Amino acid sequence: MALLKIAQIGHPILRRTAREISRDELMGDKIQRFIDDLIDTMRDAAGAGLAATQVYEPIRICAIEVKDNPRYPYKPNIPLTVLVNPKLTPLSQESFENFEGCLSVPNLRGRVRRFTEVQVDAWDRHGENISTQVRGISAGTYQHEVDHLDGMLFVDRLVSSQTLCTWEHFERFEKALFADEARALVERWGG
Numbered sequence: 001m002a003l004l005k006i007a008q009i010g011h012p013i014l015r016r017t018a019r020e021i022s023r024d025e026l027m028g029d030k031i032q033r034f035i036d037d038l039i040d041t042m043r044d045a046a047g048a049g050l051a052a053t054q055v056y057e058p059i060r061i062c063a064i065e066v067k068d069n070p071r072y073p074y075k076p077n078i079p080l081t082v083l084v085n086p087k088l089t090p091l092s093q094e095s096f097e098n099f100e101g102c103l104s105v106p107n108l109r110g111r112v113r114r115f116t117e118v119q120v121d122a123w124d125r126h127g128e129n130i131s132t133q134v135r136g137i138s139a140g141t142y143q144h145e146v147d148h149l150d151g152m153l154f155v156d157r158l159v160s161s162q163t164l165c166t167w168e169h170f171e172r173f174e175k176a177l178f179a180d181e182a183r184a185l186v187e188r189w190g191g
Contacts, residue, residue, distance in 0.1 A: 004041045004055035009105045009153060018053050018060045018149040020085045023127040031061075035082055035125050039063050046071050047103045048078075048141050051148030054104050060085045062145040066138075071101075074182035076191055078138055083130065086122035088146050090115040091133065096185060098140035099178040100154040101167065109170040111163035112154050114140035116189060136189030137182050 007013050025031055034057060042050035042063050048071070051062040066078040094116045101109040118139045122130045134142050144154060158164065165174060 001040045002037050003044050004037050006041065006045065006050075006103050007054055007056055009155070013053055013056050013058065014104055014148070014153060015151045016053060016058045017151050018051075018058045020060050023123070026084055026123065026125070026127050031059075032125070035061065035063070039065075039080065039082070045103050048072055048075060049145040050103065051145050053148050053151070060149050062086065062149060064141055064145055066141065074179040074186075075137055075141070076186050078141065078191075081130075082125040083120070083122040083142075083145070084125065084127070086120060086142075086146050086149070088143060089119040089121070091117035091119055096137075096140070097159060097181070098137065098144075099163075099170065099174060100140070100144060101170075102144070102154050104148075105153060105155060107166050108155070109165055109167060109174070110154065110158045111160070112140075112144075112157045113159055114143050116185075118142060134191060136185045136191040138191035139189075 038050055048066045048069060049064040052059045061084050063082050064078055065080040066075045095113050096116055097111045098114045099109055100112045116139060117135045120132050120134055124130050
């Protein structure tokens with residue numbers, strides 16, 4: 001396994017729409033090794049997810065995992081999930097404000113409006129169909145990662161540029177309030 005370099009805001013790869021891949025391509029050794037490296041890179045960087053475009057591969061693959069993540073103590077755990085060619089469909093117009101950060105936008109956080117319920121349709125890393133519904137703060141994580149595959153960053157979806165802050169100031173001024181909001185979402189939606 002290899003750790004991959006993570007693209008930073010301003011690099012054109014982050015603005016590209018990733019292409020879908022075929023099942024045959026997915027099952028090849030090259031893509032399977034890439035998925036292993038994507039997962040290792042996400043874990044090494046303590047991310048909640050990582051999209052292929054963030055590591056300079058414009059293909060529609062992302063990995064998501066939250067396991068007692070110290071960067072996101074208010075997020076419920078999400079088992080390792082690899083999404084290939086994902087499509088998200090909102091299940092209602094209800095939304096919430098998520099305080100997001102990104103490995104490709106270092107040291108910044110900001111409030112983004114996300115749907116509280118989404119239908120997720122994709123393949124897993126073995127080409128098997130995934131069809132599930134994700135709710136609450138976890139739904140925000142899925143939307144964030146799939147946005148990357150469409151050339152979007154969380155800064156494109158800010159409710160206001162005035163919500164931008166550094167990690168240090170998030171920890172100092174915003175974290176306690178947002179943790180309360182996140183707990184209420186988890187209590188209501190279970191995720």
